[in-house]
Every structure is written in structure tokens, then in C-alpha cells.
Amino acid sequence: MRLAKIGVLSFIATIVIAACVADGIGGPVADPAAGVAPQVSVAASLAPVEPSPPIPTPDPALYSKLRVFVASESTNQVWVLEGAKGQPYQLVGKIPVGMLPHQMGTSPDGKWIAVNNRMANTTSIIDPIAMKEVARLAVGKQPHAITWSPDAKTLFVGHERDTYIARFEAGTWKPLPPLMVGAPQHVMTIPRSHPNEVWFTLTNTSEADVLRVYDLATDKVTRVKVGDVHDAYFTPDESEVWSSSSGFLDKPSDRMVIYDPNTKTVKSEIHLVGHYPFHTMKVNQDGVYFLPDKSIMVISDHTMPGLMYVDWRERRVVGETKLGQQPFHTAYDPEGERLLTTTNVDGMVNVIDVRTHEVLQKVPVPKAHGIGVVPIP
Template identity: 25%
Template sequence: MKRQVVTLAVMAMVASSTAIGVQAGQAPGAAADPDVRISHRDRVYAAEQFSNTVSVTDPTDNRLLGVIRLGEPQPANFSPLYRGQVLVHGMGFSPDHKTLAVVSIGSNSVTFIDTATNAVKHTTYVGRSPHEAFFTPDGKEVWVTVRGEDYVAVLDGATFEEKSRIQVPGGPGMQIFSPDGTYGYVCSSFNPETVVISVADHRIVGRVKQESPFCPNIAATPDGRQVWFTLKDVGRTMVFEAQPPFSVLKTLDTGPITNHVNFAWTPQGSFAYVTVGGLNEVKVFRTDDFSPVGTIPTGNLPHGVWPSGDGSRIYVGLENSDALAVIDTATNQVVATIPIGQAPQALVYVPNAVPDGDGTSGLQPLGVAGQATHIVLAPVRGGTAPTSVSLFDQGLTQILQASVAGLEPRKPYVLALASHPDGTGVVEPLSAFMTNPAGSAIVNATGPIRQIVQGREPAQRRYLMVVPGTATDMGPPVQVQVE
């Protein structure tokens, strides 16, 4: 009798484990999809904004295989005859895992890439400043949010040509679909409203009020019950019902420069991973009761996030570290950091992207795309606000990107150069900016800045700092360069 009890218990455990495996499909698939164990056939792709590349990583041994070069760095891309892509940023993939859709903001394009050969199959040009693109679950359409205008461009999933447009509130930030393909969810980066669209007839069937107008990212849980979206300017993440009446379920305070969100389904449950750029962290929440599970330090300015095909790993693009962080979902710790291209934005994990061969055809080494200088600014009066600065090499010049945090909300500031380390002496403004409601900002500039801030001649050396005010009326420094 005792042996029978043990046998029944073991059978129950096996049945439970089997059920978890079946109900553990990873986003953007359905929960009923089977998990796909990590293998050499899988790939992690990241869209890199300042090197204009797509990095290709083998997740089995966390090894960068190379990059797909879609464009050139400055100053080549200044030419009126330039034909490459500029500001490679958004990314999606087809349901059969054979095609990447890569959005370049500066050249208004969607580039379609064969995952097996890394070859460009087609480039479609759309409206002003597109942001993200994704295939519908049946693969028949590709929806592209044209953030610089007020519509979603609908492309044919086979020819990649634009066939129609869906009018939405101005500044659509991103779209994602319910796992069954019934709804498309489109958040806005310029207006405080997310719309729900019927995929069958392209009609708006629901509206969700955003707590701020700046949503860069949206994701649907594989069980088809919830939609999560991030609000970058106020540092929050909102959750609403994926089915009518699309009611708001929860608003979470996640932190300054809240970037992307995605999900991992594991034997321990379903979890949301949110990248918080201003804190250099990924925050983890349960999706059943929204309780916080953990905070994971990653590296500078975490941005894109995507799970492996079995939910055992989460991959995070580190925008100001030029790297890919790998998180073990069983321990919620970073287990690897992989150098990739400059300023990774969106990323995707594509199981079985390369069914045959080594999948390295057409890839190029990082080259200048792997060259950057990283600097930290610290508060003058103490504090822990992690303001990071990256200088992305473009040959003789660099693109500067500062992830500024810890300032007063909605106030004018200037990123400037000073002749003395404490921010005194001769002061030259680089870039004026306004902080968002969370007291943070992403600030850009360009020029031979590395040669100035790391110069060996004391008379020519300059130091980065942040000061309150405007370019013509600057106050004393509040943050200064420490490394």
C-alpha cells in the first residue's frame, strides 16, 4: 500500500511537470505552445542604433557570431547619396522564425532579413520615423507603427509591400498582438491613449487611458489575459485586460527611464521583466498578483528584453554598455555579459532561427561598432543617481549619449564641458535638455568629445558635467565627471 502511494505521488509530480511544460510557451507565442530548449539553432538579435548594425548571438555558449551591417557610421551617412540605413532601432520576427523585420528610424525603413543566411530579402520604406514592426500571428501581415505620424502601416506578409493604413492617435509607439491573433494593441508615444484593434477588419474596438503620453513598448502575456506597457517619462508600467472591456488592472511604479517589458513562463510561475534604464536594473513581478519578486543589477541603461524559447533565460540589451546581459530566471542573476554593437535598442530571441548549417554567412566582425568609451557622472552633493555617458566611436568623432537621472522633474538643464574637474573654470554648453516627470532624460551630442574629455594636455582637457538652466544662463554644477 505504501508503494502504491509513492507511485501515485510520482505520477502526480510527472503529470504536474508535463502540464507546466505544455502551458509554458514564451512571448509572443501562446501559453499552449511547447517550450523550445536553448540550442545552437537559436539566435539572439539586437538592433544597434549608433553602429547601424544587427548583432547575432548564439545563446548556447553566449558567443557573438558577428553583425549584419545595415548602414555606415558618421560621417558617411551624412551624404545626400547615402543608401544605407540610419538609427537601426526596432525589431520583430515572423511566426515561422525565418524572417526578421528591422526598423530604422532615421531612414524610415523596415528591412527584412533571412535568419538562416543573414541576407537582406527586402527593404520597405514607410512614413516618418517608424518605431517598431511585428508580424501578425498568422504571418499574413506586418504592422509598423509610424511614430512620426498617426497611423500603423500594414504590409503584406509575403511581398512586404504596404497595402493599407490604420488611423490611430498620433505618435504610435509600438504594437503587439494577442496570441490568438484576434487583437492588435497599439500604444502611443505622443498621446495618453492605447488603442485595441481588431486584426480581422482593422477597426478600433477598445481604448485604454495611459497615465502619460510616452509609451515606447507593449507586450501581451502568452495566456492571452493581460497586456503590459511601459511609460518611459513617468517611470511606470501599466497592465490591462487583454479581452473586452480592456480594463486597467494595475499601475506599477518601476523607475526612471522605464524602457521595455517581457515575460518568462517557468515552473515557478509567470513573471514580467521590466528594464529600468535610469536605475541600471531589471525589475521582476509576478503576473498573477503583480507582487515584486526581485531587482537585478545589469549594466548601464538596460533597454530591450526577451525570453529564451524555454523561459530559462532573459536577454537584456545594455544601451550604454554596448552589451547583452543574460539572466538566469531560476536565480534572477546575470550569468553572462556579451559585447555587441553600439547602443542596442530592441532585441528578440528566435528559437530555431537556423535549422541547418552554422548560420554565419554574411556576418561581419564588430570593428568600429565595438568601440566606445564609458563615463560616469556623480552628484556634487552626494547621492547614488547613476548617470552614465557613452561615447560611441564613429571614426574621428563620437556620438555622445547620456542617461541622466536624479535631477529635479520638468526642469531645464545643460550637459556641458568645464575646464576644471569640479565643474568650474571655462564652461562650454554641449546640449540643453528638459527632464521628464521622473527627473531623468536621454541626452545626445556629437563631435570629437572623447579626445577632449580624455585628453592628456591639461590645458586642453575638459570635464563633463550637468548644470541647471539654459545654454545662455547656466547655474553651478549638480553632477560632475568622476571617471
């Protein structure tokens, strides 16, 4: 299964030397003779014979190992796992951060991991190769939402108790002018197809129209006419936006609303009966790799609980994986053809076979929440 890879070429060039300390560097090496057509001997009296076609050269490995970063809310640390293709994931480190690390964002070039310390009003920046915190940014009250610009140059941090979205220049971590949105925010997303649009949901407010879009080019906010929105995310081909409802653990809702991202209006409303949809994988947030099958959204389900595989074009659930209570965020390992999903109550990173939907491994991480992955060459 080969995937859409988001802008990691420049990143790989910068990290080869630093990555050499990791075990097992290097992927499968193609046979240099594999691309050469075999020589065919032909008797002089016979008609020439067409040579056999060249033997295909295997695609090079994307990485030797995938490094996984997980926010551990109860330890005030980011736990680090590593896994190679065909091998189990193992704990390789713990990085101290601020109080109650929660949402996590991986820069699309793979150079940075950012995690919001929800009860410390800070955001920690982690160098994923050095596996250490390199900056701790002062932000507003109760940071929650987090995402990166598609070009990886800007980090965005939203707040559940403040009415602006903070921005920082990647690398220098210089504060940029904030987005004054006028209400507290819960989650955000910036799609590649609309790189100047910050889609965000509201929380801790009595205002209506709780899904909004900030236009970075005009500094204008569009209010989408809808109520009761928890998280909002684009379909894999970015032709639609879907939103889950409620967001409260004790108030399950099977309702999902579907929008046209161009007109920013509601297209339809559906109910995934027997399920409580929560989050899905987001670009510019949950790692640098995403499923190549653009017909499927993998959505965490707090009723089952577990993951549900939704054919978003047909508007129906086509598969399930049962997990522990409160499944939250998911990342993708393309070389191993595995998903990694956090479950908060039992404190696990669940490693799941993409093809069979079976759980292959459970790695303990106390109060696991946000997750991000980067390649190690």
C-alpha cells in the same frame, strides 16, 4: 525548463539544409534502446514479476544553437550572436541596414527578422539563416513600433511622425492597405488570444486616451480611457494588459495601469516603488520562445537599472538583476535557460541565468536596442 514554443515546426523543416553550414549541427540524440523495458528472467517455480517501467526518453533538443539578432543604433548594423547550450555567446556577423536601427520584430514562425531604421524611414527584412538583408521597405516618418500577426503572414510598422500603421505581406513584401489610426504611434502589440486586435500607444500628440485598439475585422478604433501610457503589453497568459508610464528617460515613473483586455477598461493602478518599468518580452516580436513560468513578467527597469521579475498576480517584484544603464529589450534561450537583455548606454547584450538571475556574460554591441532570436537546428 521547457517552454511554450510558438509555431516554429514549419520553419525548422525549411531550414535544415541551409543550417548545415553552421558548426555543431544537431542536438542530443536519444538512445534508441532507452524506451524499451528491460527483460526480466523469472524462475519457473516463482510467480511472474512485473517488468520495470520503460526508461524515459529525453526530450529532443529544440536547436543546436540559438542565433541572436541585435539592433546596433550607432553602427547602422544588426549584429549577430550565436550560442549553444552550456557555451558562451559569440559574435558571428554584422548585417548593414539603414540609419539608426531601433525596434526589432521576429516573425512567430522564425523565418524573418524585421528592424525599423528609425532615421531612414525604412524597415529592413533579414533572412536569419542566410544572415543578410533581403528587402528594405519604404515606410512612413520615423518608424518605431513593429510587430507581426500571430500567423506570421503580416508585418505591421508604426510611426512616431505619421498617423497610419503600415502593413506588408510576408515573403512578397507587398504593401497592404494601411491602418488609418489618425495619430502617431509609439509601440504596438498583437496578442495570440486577440489576433484581430492591434493594441498601440500614441506619441507626439495632445490627444487624450493614448492607449487604443484597432479592430482588424471592423476597422474600428477603441479608445481606452487612460492617460500617460508609454508601453502596453499582455501578461504571459494574456488575461490582463499592463502599461508602463512616462517613457522619458529624465522623467521616471513607478506607475503601472492594469486593464481588462475584453472590456478594454482600467482594472486598477499600482506603483512599483523604487522602480521605473519600461518593456517586457512580447509575442510576435521578441523571438519565438518565452518563459514557461506564466506567473512571472520580466520587465526592464530604468531606475535600478536592470531587470525586475514581477509576480503579476500578486502585483509585486520578486527578483532583480542589476545591469548597465538603459536596459531595453529581452529575449529567451530555453535550451540554455538564459535571458538576453540589451543595455544601450554601455552597449551590451547581457546573458542572464533564468534560475539565479545572475549575469553570466556580457557581449559588447554598440548602442544595443532591439533584439530577436531564432533557432538553428
